[in-house]
Amino acid sequence: MYKLMLMSAILLLGACARVDYVQLGDIDQSQGQLTPISVKVSQFAIEMAAVAEVGRHVATNSAARSQSQEIRDLLALINMGPRTGNPVFDDTYAENILDQLYQQCPSGNITGIRNIREAKTYGPVSGEIVRIDAFCIQSGN
Amino acid sequence: MSRLIFTFIALFSLAGCVNLNSVSLTQIPDDRSNLISAEAHDWLFLGLTSNNDFVDEAIDNLKSKCEGGKLQGILTKHQTTAYLLVFKREVIASGYCHKA
């Protein structure tokens, strides 16, 4: 129990932010006033193999430890492939970013686009985020 | 048996596995008559390097193919090919050059 509490405390204290990818586009300040707009979509993610690994460490008897290890190995086999951050359960969460950008700037006159792939992580659990920050040009006419 | 293993190792070290790191695309023009492309790469032993100059090289190569023109619809791929102990990093870019 003490081990579990210690693990939870470490995980909660270890909340971190992670950045994987940033790209900045052209910034045009000549056409009019710039209004910041932002679209952020996120998806809950969990590294199940890491959870099994934590289970292996907190397990009190050797049988449970061995079981956790088997589960961890099995999960590693069934979830093979390159990953950026923790795996998510739905890969369509970022597909409608374009529509959301247009909703915030119907003229479509957008500049200074920052494409950011980041995450808030809490040990094996994280919120995997795709964020687009930009400026909408208010041309006045 | 050892000869077979050696052949397998030789084959796999020659045929590297490719990993796509990133891809991006910019606004595509309606005039797509002049497609140009450029590539730059470097080789790393054990993945160790002290610079990323090959990226600038790719951009310079692309620019030099469209001097005085406007480059649009640029598709950029950054990929890494892993051979045995050696890595090839590549930036491949293509786009449409429009000269007035």
Place this chain on the structure above:
Amino acid sequence: MKRLILTAVLSSLMLALGGCTHSVHMVNTNGFGDVMPKGSTTQYIEARSEQVVVFGFVFDVDYVDEAHTRLLNQCDGNIRAVSTQFSTSHGFLHWTNKILMKGICEQPSA
């Protein structure tokens, strides 16, 4: 035997929770520079392509060009507001790399 059953049950549970995972590596947007010209027709277009990788053996990334060509084939005019998404769906000893390209096709109305 009891241990084996327990492992199988726990694995199935974890599989249900952890199976079919994905990873979105990056999303890139570009080409919002100008106001849409008046009198032009616009239409959302999108193109997808995939590459199945078994045991990590993959020798090209041609599926990127495939998606690009499919996008171009859908529009003769300008393609603005282009977004590119690169993701991977994980699987048992294999995975699927995916490219999604979206854009707005802009053509002068007849």
